[in-house]
Amino acid sequence: MFGTIEQQLWRGRRGILGRSAGGLGLAALGGLLGGEAAAGQVAAGVDVPHVLPRAKRVIFLFQSGAPSQLDLFDYKPGLRSLRGTELPDSVRQGQRLTGMTSSQSAFPVAPTMFRFRQRGSSGAWVSDLLPRTAAIADRLCFVRSMHTEAINHDPAITFFQTGAQLAGRPSLGSWLSYGLGSENSDLPAFVAMISGTGDQPLYDRLWGSGFLPTRYAGVKFRSQGDPVLYLSNPAGISREVRRGLLDDLQLLNGMRLEQTGDSEIATRIAQYEMAYRMQSSVPELTDLSSESAGTFEMYGEDSRRPGSFAWNCLMARRLCERGVRFVQLFHRGWDQHLELPKNIGLQCRMTDQPAAALVLDLEQRGLLEDTVVVWGGEFGRTVYCQGKLTSSDYGRDHHPRCFSMWLAGAGIRGGQTWGETDDFSYNIVRDPVHVHDLNATLLHLLGVDHLRLTYKFQGRHYRLTDVHGNVVRGLLV
Numbered sequence: 001m002f003g004t005i006e007q008q009l010w011r012g013r014r015g016i017l018g019r020s021a022g023g024l025g026l027a028a029l030g031g032l033l034g035g036e037a038a039a040g041q042v043a044a045g046v047d048v049p050h051v052l053p054r055a056k057r058v059i060f061l062f063q064s065g066a067p068s069q070l071d072l073f074d075y076k077p078g079l080r081s082l083r084g085t086e087l088p089d090s091v092r093q094g095q096r097l098t099g100m101t102s103s104q105s106a107f108p109v110a111p112t113m114f115r116f117r118q119r120g121s122s123g124a125w126v127s128d129l130l131p132r133t134a135a136i137a138d139r140l141c142f143v144r145s146m147h148t149e150a151i152n153h154d155p156a157i158t159f160f161q162t163g164a165q166l167a168g169r170p171s172l173g174s175w176l177s178y179g180l181g182s183e184n185s186d187l188p189a190f191v192a193m194i195s196g197t198g199d200q201p202l203y204d205r206l207w208g209s210g211f212l213p214t215r216y217a218g219v220k221f222r223s224q225g226d227p228v229l230y231l232s233n234p235a236g237i238s239r240e241v242r243r244g245l246l247d248d249l250q251l252l253n254g255m256r257l258e259q260t261g262d263s264e265i266a267t268r269i270a271q272y273e274m275a276y277r278m279q280s281s282v283p284e285l286t287d288l289s290s291e292s293a294g295t296f297e298m299y300g301e302d303s304r305r306p307g308s309f310a311w312n313c314l315m316a317r318r319l320c321e322r323g324v325r326f327v328q329l330f331h332r333g334w335d336q337h338l339e340l341p342k343n344i345g346l347q348c349r350m351t352d353q354p355a356a357a358l359v360l361d362l363e364q365r366g367l368l369e370d371t372v373v374v375w376g377g378e379f380g381r382t383v384y385c386q387g388k389l390t391s392s393d394y395g396r397d398h399h400p401r402c403f404s405m406w407l408a409g410a411g412i413r414g415g416q417t418w419g420e421t422d423d424f425s426y427n428i429v430r431d432p433v434h435v436h437d438l439n440a441t442l443l444h445l446l447g448v449d450h451l452r453l454t455y456k457f458q459g460r461h462y463r464l465t466d467v468h469g470n471v472v473r474g475l476l477v
């Protein structure tokens with residue numbers, strides 16, 4: 001028996017897969033074995049596209065910690081005359097507060113210290129904190145009416161990524177990997193990178209596959225050592241020896257897959273093969289020697305430093321060029337409860353130039369026409385001051401009722417500002433966009449009906465948007 005299976009494997013390394021568990025192995029692996037993965041292969045039973053796709057990929061610039069919309073995009077000049085006055089109860093409407101401000105005896109209005117100006121022919125209001133973003137305002141769609149459900153960071157970030165506040169669901173990138181597959185056989189369909197500092201931790205589950213097979217999880221690229229853990233062979237192990245070890249492992253795993261039909265065994269085989277190919281593809285990807293001096297100047301000098309937001313933005317463009325489906329950059333440091341004027345300026349200096357450069361770089365390379373870029377955090381910040389309000393300082397607490405984001409690229413109507421908040425940037429008064437609505441819209445741009453991309457788990461068909469979500473047609477061309 002062993003010899004027969006071994007002969008079949010060496011003839012094509014697919015013989016046992018065609019017989020395993022009614023074709024489960026073949027469906028799970030497809031052409032992934034032997035370094036000849038079928039680009040664009042999707043999960044078994046997923047019938048896409050559902051609608052005409054406008055985009056092939058997404059880059060999500062997630063600003064972890066929640067940037068203040070009042071100081072960046074949601075201009076409220078009338079607040080200057082109300083500085084230090086108590087936020088009216090008619091505005092707060094009994095909104096729940098976090099533990100950071102629930103014990104405050106007063107909630108004084110804190111207008112922004114920063115100047116806003118209208119930008120481009122669209123006249124979008126953008127703060128002077130973001131001059132590079134302001135310069136490309138006509139390419140962007142600003143959404144000022146985002147809202148969410150969670151009021152604290154971890155459940156809010158989890159909700160943004162997975163559509164649920166409790167951990168355990170697949171992330172957006174995993175859903176896309178499951179539904180659309182990969183365009184590159186030598187790189188993951190979903191890559192995550194982290195930059196910045198801050199007190200809010202980011203867990204691997206945020207780019208995890210939840211109850212989907214683990215092959216759809218995001219792969220985290222690191223800034224030190226091997227970009228991917230264990231990418232290099234151990235000392236004394238040649239590439240040829242590595243290949244032989246994988247062949248033997250594949251033989252044993254294939255026998256077990258035939259016996260059990262366990263999809264995770266198929267995933268293991270596929271991921272071993274992907275890791276082997278990444279030993280060649282990732283060093284080429286991360287070698288920036290071919291990038292011009294003009295490119296580094298565009299992204300900023302920090303783009304030469306691995307692990308910076310600028311370096312990650314440049315890497316995101318290179319990943320998109322190579323067909324990676326979903327790239328998510330998490331940048332920490334926006335949780336500015338105190339000393340906001342100083343700290344928000346620091347974050348903007350780190351992120352403004354590279355984010356704008358990414359949009360311009362994609363555009364000049366013809367990639368923006370089929371790439372969607374998203375910028376934003378998990379919720380907004382309060383108009384009232386947390387802590388002591390002084391002439392030069394203030395802080396802001398968490399605010400899920402309204403916040404701002406921007407989008408650009410494939411199918412997005414640039415040069416517009418969508419939605420409106422009240423005079424205190426506290427409640428939405430026009431065109432609200434829920435997190436589920438945003439995710440439904442992103443899926444739609446990629447040709448996926450969010451109602452139809454489902455996965456059965458524990459007897460129920462789940463989807464990213466749960467039982468909610470509507471495509472926001474007004475954001476689209």
